[in-house]
Amino acid sequence: MDVHQYCQERAAASGSSFYYSFVFLPQDTRRAITAFYALCRELDDVVDECHESQLALAKLDWWREEIMRFAAGAPEHPATRALLDTAQGRNAPAALLLEIVDGMAMDLEHLRYPDFKSLNLYCYRVAGVVGEVAAAIFGGARNADDRAVRRYAHELGLAFQLTNIIRDVGEDARRGRIYLPQDELARFGAREADILHGVVTPAFQALMQFQFERAAACYERAFAALPASARHAQRPGLVMAAIYRTLLNEIRRAEFPVLRARVSLTPMRKLWLASKTWLFP
Structure with missing residues (x-):
């Protein structure tokens, strides 16, 4: 083989x-x-x-x-x-690869997350660590920039995972999973039963706007952390950021229809975004 x-x-x-x-x-x-x-x-x-x-x-x-x-x-x-x-x-590093396995195990152990702190650990393992390994593969950082590139990779991985969580709320609910923090559901008055049954309410819309703003802030922090010296080498991550950030904006523009539909970009649009970002990172 x-x-x-x-x-x-x-x-x-x-x-x-x-x-x-x-x-x-x-x-x-x-x-x-x-x-x-x-x-x-x-x-x-x-x-x-x-x-x-x-x-x-x-x-x-x-x-x-x-x-x-x-x-x-x-x-x-x-x-x-x-x-x-x-x-x-x-x-x-084997230690980082094992962190990813531990993140996958969390999916078998947790159907709910009580707060963002606990969700953030999951996101770190399944996305932040992935971002760090990927950034190391792409390379391009001087020794002095290594810490900044790792910070960029973690923030970008978190942004990607939060975008996935927003996109997949309905699909996850049909599997009995809710990744939105339980204390935030309570804060906005969004009922778990409504999410599980695909019922869109003003409270749910407000909750999703809050999730959108958190994800958008992660993208901004990631871009701010990336050193100029590493920007060329890290173009693959920036391509992904262009695609995922556009997806996030499309979900918001459509007023968060995620309980009943999966929002996606066409392959042609993804390729266009990839080409544009690769040429002009």
Whole structure:
């Protein structure tokens, strides 16, 4: 099996906006980030496709062992083998990869989050850490800028995850999950039962406007943190930011129809945004 072809097919089949941020990269970097993305998809699918929690936890334990095999230079899965086969990917810290697995495990343990502090830990693990590993693969920072690039990556990862949460409120509710913090539902008077049954209320609209403003602020903090010296190398993340931020604005412009519909951008619009951002980051 060609492990890089496996990862390429995995990324292309996902239909994710992330795929559009890879297409302009040099081959070596593209292979590294595609392998990392394929690994994240494998972990995500454990939670999404395995309906027995004990079996899912057992699979995540296997992945913890696989990450340690990756760190030792002897992985078994095509995604981790492909990551090891790239100069930018083989140095991905095992500790960060294990944080991502722990984030996936939180999806099996929590259907609700009492406040933003607890939700933020989940977002850090499944998105902030992903952003940090991806930013390291893209490179381009001087030593003095490393901390700023990591801050940028964490803020951007958080922004992406909050955008996903807003977009997927209805879909998650149909699975019995509500990622919106429980104390914020109470603050705005939004009823959990209404969300679970797809009932749009003024209280829900106000709650979603609050979520929009938080996500928008994360994008702004991310852009402000990115050093000018790293901007060129970090273009893939900026491409993703252009796509996701446009999606977030579209959801708001449509007045948050997320309980009953999934708002998305067309492939042509994503490609246009990707091309424009790549040429003029």
